[in-house]
Amino acid sequence: xxLGFVVAIFLIGLIGSFISGMIGIGGAIxxxxxxxxxxxxxxxxxxxxxxxxxxxxxxxxxATLGGVFAYRKGGFLNKKLIGYMGISILIGSxxxxxxxxxxxxxxxxxxxxxxxxxxxxxxxIPKKGLDDIPLEQIKFNKWLAxxxxxxxxxxxxxxxxxxxxxxxxxxxxxxxxxxRVTIASSLAITLISSIGAIIGKVSSxxxxxxxxxxxxxxxxIASPLGVLAGKRVNTKLLQLILAILIVTTAVKIWIxxxxxxx
Numbered sequence: 001x002x003l004g005f006v007v008a009i010f011l012i013g014l015i016g017s018f019i020s021g022m023i024g025i026g027g028a029i030x031x032x033x034x035x036x037x038x039x040x041x042x043x044x045x046x047x048x049x050x051x052x053x054x055x056x057x058x059x060x061x062x063a064t065l066g067g068v069f070a071y072r073k074g075g076f077l078n079k080k081l082i083g084y085m086g087i088s089i090l091i092g093s094x095x096x097x098x099x100x101x102x103x104x105x106x107x108x109x110x111x112x113x114x115x116x117x118x119x120x121x122x123x124x125i126p127k128k129g130l131d132d133i134p135l136e137q138i139k140f141n142k143w144l145a146x147x148x149x150x151x152x153x154x155x156x157x158x159x160x161x162x163x164x165x166x167x168x169x170x171x172x173x174x175x176x177x178x179x180r181v182t183i184a185s186s187l188a189i190t191l192i193s194s195i196g197a198i199i200g201k202v203s204s205x206x207x208x209x210x211x212x213x214x215x216x217x218x219x220x221i222a223s224p225l226g227v228l229a230g231k232r233v234n235t236k237l238l239q240l241i242l243a244i245l246i247v248t249t250a251v252k253i254w255i256x257x258x259x260x261x262x
Contacts, residue, residue, distance in 0.1 A: 002044060004042070005039070005044045008038065008039055008042060009211045009214040010214050010218050011218075012034045012215070013027075013031065013059055013214060013215035013216075013219055013222070014218040014221065015030065015034070016028075016218075016222075017062075017219040017221075017222035017226065018223070018225055018226040018229070019226060019241075019245070020060075020063040020064070020067060020164075020219075020222075020226055021063070021066065021070065021187075021222065021224060021225065021227040021230060022226035022227065022229050022230035022238070022241075023183060023242045023245075024182060024184065024185075024186040024187050024230075025242070026056075026059075026063055026064050026194060027056070027059060027060055027063045028056040028060050028156075028165070029119075029246065031055075031056050031215070032052055032053070032112060033252060035047055035052045035056065035211075036049065045211075047208070047211075050108070050206045053108065053201065053206060054206035054208060054212070055207065055212050057097070057194060057197040057201045058201075058207060058212040058215060059212070059218075059219055060194040060197070061191065061195065062215075063219040063223045064164075064187045064188070064190045064194060064223070065191055065220075066223030066224045067223045067226070067227050068184075068187050068188045070224040070227035070228065071184040071187060071188075071227055074184075075135055076135075076181050076183070076185070077188055078181050080142070081140065081171075081181075081185050082185050082188045082189055082192075084142045084145050084149070085145050085148075085167070085185075086149075086193070087146070087192070088145075088149035089152060089156070089189055089190075089193040089196075090153065090193055090196045091150060091153060092150045092153020092155075093153040093156050093157035093193045093195075093196035093200070094153075094157060094197070095153075095200075096153060096154040096156060096158040096200070097157035097158070097198075097200020097201050097204075098200040098204065099154075099157075099158065100158045100200070100201075100204075103158065106257075108158060109253065109256070109257055112253055113254050114155070115152075115155050115165070116253055117250040118166060119165050119166045120243070120247040120250045122166075122170065122172075122173045123169050123172075123242060123243035123247070124243060125173050127172055127173065130176060130177075130178055130179060131178045131179050131235050133178050135178070140177065141175070144175070145175055149167070149189070152167055152193075153193055156193060164186045164187070164193075165246055168242060169246075171185070171186060172239070179235035179238060179239060180231075183238065
């Protein structure tokens with residue numbers, strides 16, 4: 001086992017999982033490109049998009065598990081929202097994870113890029129007065145929430161993501177859920193979603209054991225720390241961090257898609 005390999009994978013997992021806990025995402029939107037490009041650039045490993053999607057599926061499960069545990073108190077976990085969106089996204093992610101084996105690597109990257117650019121556009125929409133809504137007065141269209149979660153789950157399952165990088169903008173912009181409730185509930189929904197993605201990836205042999213184990217250790221350490229940091233940060237700043245992260249990732253993945261196609 002090469003020490004440089006272990007350290008690099010651990011740091012990637014640490015960064016992704018910390019941000020995961022802080023802004024309510026599974027971490028795949030960060031870890032997917034980092035795992036795809038950084039180990040190869042350092043000359044320590046070269047993962048395919050299939051292998052990266054399998055590793056991130058495992059990482060997302062444990063990062064969100066740690067985040068939900070840290071959010072178990074405080075009333076920010078909306079059980080009705082988690083129930084409707086969680087069941088739908090679980091079904092979608094299982095279908096997407098299983099169906100990804102029949103897709104070329106280039107298609108997986110395009111799906112990832114489409115999801116990222118969609119999320120980026122939604123994050124740029126103004127969200128005035130969102131965080132003035134009392135927790136007990138939160139209302140949303142349950143069938144719209146379930147339908148959107150199903151679509152997100154299919155796309156997320158294809159790339160091995162939990163889908164939170166798209167769920168969070170949907171919950172903020174379409175369903176009008178306050179920021180901290182969105183962050184906490186999206187972690188729980190993504191945890192459910194990642195179960196379907198893991199089953200699909202493991203059953204189709206897309207999971208690399210060693211890097212997945214390293215990412216799990218990093219996730220369980222960093223995700224709860226991210227939650228603690230997120231609770232102390234202004235909600236507008238959390239939205240800004242997520243927007244910058246999603247826009248940057250969307251631009252990067254599309255540049256790579258166009259470069260590889262020429």
